Amino acid sequence: MYIPENESSIKSIRIPTWSFKVVAGLLGALMIYSSFSAYALNNLNKKYETSLKNIQELTEINNCQKIEIENLNLNAQKIKEQLEQNIKALEEVKSAVGLKSETSTETDEKDFSDNISHLPVDDTYSVYSNTNSYDLSDEISNLKTSLISLSKQTLSQKTEIDESIVSINKRLDYLRCVPSIVPVVGRITSGYGYRKNPFTSRGSQFHYGVDFAAPYGTDVVATGDGTVLFAGYHAGYGRMVIISHGYGFTTSYSHNSKLLVKKGDKVKKGQVIAKVGSSGRSTGTHLHYEVKLNGKNVNPAKYF
Ligand SMILES: [Zn+2]
Secondary structure (H helix, E strand, C coil), X not given: CECCCCCCCCECCCCCHHHHHHHHHHHHHHHHHHHHHHHHHHHHXXXXXXXXXXXHHHHHHHHHHXXXXXXXXXXXXXXXXXXXXXXXXXXXXXXXXXXXXXXXXXXXXXXXXXXXXXXXXXXXXXXXXXXXCCCCXXXXXXXXXXXXXXXHHHHHHHHHHHHHHHHHHHHHHHHHHCCCCCCCCCEEEECCEEEECCCCCCCEEEECCEEEECCCCCEEECCCCEEEEEEEEEXXXXXXXXXXXXCCEEEEEEEECEECCCCCCEECCCCEEEECECCCCCCCCEEEEEEEECCEEECHHHHC
């Protein structure tokens, strides 16, 4: 009701009761909407926090996997180096036994590349780089298994090669030392065994070596690697060289005109050690050559 100052006329304004209901209804709707909005916002916030947490966890996993892959790549590199060493060792073996290794090197390198290329090292890493949220556990596990297997094979191969090198080198040393060539280019005039006495032409005597007739001054060579035990003059054998070859073998070279080595010298198979002559008890220019095994004379013809 509205009452003016002069009270001349009193006016009354009537507000209909339904309008209060409308306002109350609007207020109620607004409250419900607000509550719903707050609830929805809260849910959205929770989802956001969960997602953020998941992303952080995935990032951590990815970082760990990145380190693992880097370590595995390092291991792959080490294995690669080990394989290269093996190939090198294999080359040494082939070279030692006088085999050409060019073709087989290519094969080895190809095999090596094949072994490495089946490992998903680079591919896996690129997958990781491109898609940051991939779980690479399976790839890492496969890579680990392959690397361990390859590493074991490599070490076993290396051990085998090292052992082969040792035994082949021993064998080669034996072959270098054992008398195995003729000491001089010449005609054999007398073999090992009983023969007529060349000085009296009567009766027989045992000839402990092989005689080679050759022109005066012809080269006399060591028949195997060894060390000079004696180089000097002997009443019967004249200017003489005795070489110790190891493995129970000694060789002697007699009646020389000149000696080119001295006691203690290391000599190689084929090295010139003296010149043919007729010094000592000799009927003509020739080389008298003997081979002893464990101190006993053996037929030198077995060792040409
Ligand atoms: Zn003789």
